[in-house]
Amino acid sequence: MYQWLRRLFSGPARAGASALALPAARSASAKPAVATPPAMPFDQLDLVNRLYHHWMFDIEGESEFDTNAQEVQVLDALAAILNSQQSGSALVRRMPGMIPQLLQSLRRDNFSGAQLARTISSDVVLVATVIRAANSSLNGNGAISSVDHAVMLIGQEGLRHLITSVAFRPIIDLNSGHFTRTLAPRIWDHSERCAQANRALAEALGIDPFEAFLAGLVQHVGLIVSLRIMDQMAKGDKHLGSEMFCAGLVRDARILTCSIGREWNFPASVVNAIGEQAGMQKGAIVSPLGRLLTLTDYMGKVRILVENQRAPFGDPALFGGLPPSAAEAYRSLRAIDAVGLAAPGDAGAAS
Known part of the structure; x- marks a missing residue:
């Protein structure tokens, strides 16, 4: 499990990457x-x-x-x-079956926001989590109800971090x-x-x-x-x-x-x-x-x-x-x- 996560989050840093990226080694x-x-x-x-x-x-x-x-x-x-x-x-x-697929998609520089939104939309827990995170980032200035909009707002690195947490989050x-x-x-x-x-x-x-x-x-x-x-x-x-x-x-x-x-x-x-x-x-x-x-x-x-x-x-x-x-x-x-x-x-x- 740990090595799987390490592989997903390893690789060269990209210019302009968000501070929300999972951190590299010391x-x-x-x-x-x-x-x-x-x-x-x-x-x-x-x-x-x-x-x-x-x-x-x-x-x-x-x-x-x-x-x-x-x-x-x-x-x-x-x-x-x-x-x-x-x-x-x-x-x-077990983590939802699409979690590894999502993380693999996020590892690519040319990921498709629309495709990512469609994949996320198939899991009600992910939908609620992504929209809640997007609305939290607005600090009360408006509201987001679209997964597509939420994906674009949070960004690639933010989604990496968020979905990794969801991978371990208990399904109640x-x-x-x-x-x-x-x-x-x-x-x-x-x-x-x-x-x-x-x-x-x-x-x-x-x-x-x-x-x-x-x-x-x-x-x-x-x-x-x-x-x-x-x-x-x-x-x-x-x-x-x-x-x-x-x-x-x-x-x-x-x-x-x-x-x-x-x-x-x-x-x-x-x-x-x-x-x-x-x-x-x-x-x-x-x-x-x-x-x-x-x-x-x-x-x-x-x-x-x-x-x-x-x-x-x-x-x-x-x-x-x-x-x-x-x-x-x-x-x-x-x-x-x-x-x-x-x-x-x-x-x-x-x-």
């Missing part, structure tokens, strides 16, 4: 990677994770601490998958269970924000921007797979979300993500960075990409909490003790909210 002048401690205090991580999980599971006030019977069943089922020989990637819904069946239907869109929204912020910050930190983008995008694939287990085991009971359950679920889901990443031949640095989030402990040494992933995951959750009135903006308990790059990470996340497909160079302009 330049020779990039800073060498050095292992460093985690990006922020653990008590802040715990606080934000708890508030975020309350929002995810629609819990008002304090949650239960210990797991209930349904939660134990979910965690046991997830552990059984991790301990079995079952393919993790087999649990992930309206007939799926409560947890998949309600939580998967929230989880994926957070993942896309992290991917964009990672890409914006990576090069200055000496990290391969493509790998940073990929790590942010796929970090919660295992968690989205786990939602189907929750739907099966809960049998209509929506009372999930205790602190112990969330801790175990997120940890094991990240381990499942690592298994899937290895099957898809993702770079070891990406798999390692995601795995570091699962096994993070005080005093642990974290890779530069793992440190960036911790930061953008945290800031993305803070941004979502602020947006949904689950936390006040500027709360010292959320923003104190953060590294200097935290402010830029937050600005990147805000820019993504504002224009949907913000280019890295535009991130700092957001207030």
